[in-house]
Amino acid sequence: MWTRRHIYEFQGRRCDQYERYFVGRALVGSTAPQRPDDYVIAARWWSLRELEHSHEDFTPRRLVELIADIIAGRYPPRPIDCGV
Numbered sequence: 889m890w891t892r893r894h895i896y897e898f899q900g901r902r903c904d905q906y907e908r909y910f911v912g913r914a915l916v917g918s919t920a921p922q923r924p925d926d927y928v929i930a931a932r933w934w935s936l937r938e939l940e941h942s943h944e945d946f947t948p949r950r951l952v953e954l955i956a957d958i959i960a961g962r963y964p965p966r967p968i969d970c971g972v
Contacts, residue, residue: 889963890970892948909970911958948972 890909897903919931934942936959939952948954948970957963 889958889967890948890954891967892970892972894972908967911963 889911892907892909894905894907895903896905914933917933919933921928921931924931936952936956939946939955946952950971954970
């Protein structure tokens with residue numbers, strides 16, 4: 889439903905990252921990564937209300953704006969660039 893390209897520097901190296909976002913449905917109410925990365929400190933589900941009132945930084949930055957349509961079942965006909 890979304891794509892994102894992010895070019896940045898990390899530890900003195902230029903990184904060119906391309907991401908694709910998909911919609912999935914969960915059958916259970918909890919989540920735990922099977923192979924967590926070292927930098928992942930937590931995982932949880934968020935309600936739209938929690939996202940709207942959070943002071944956290946999200947990626948993409950327009951997550952709250954974009955996710956409302958997805959929650960309502962309104963999907964873009966083609967993947968859109970969701971920005972940084």
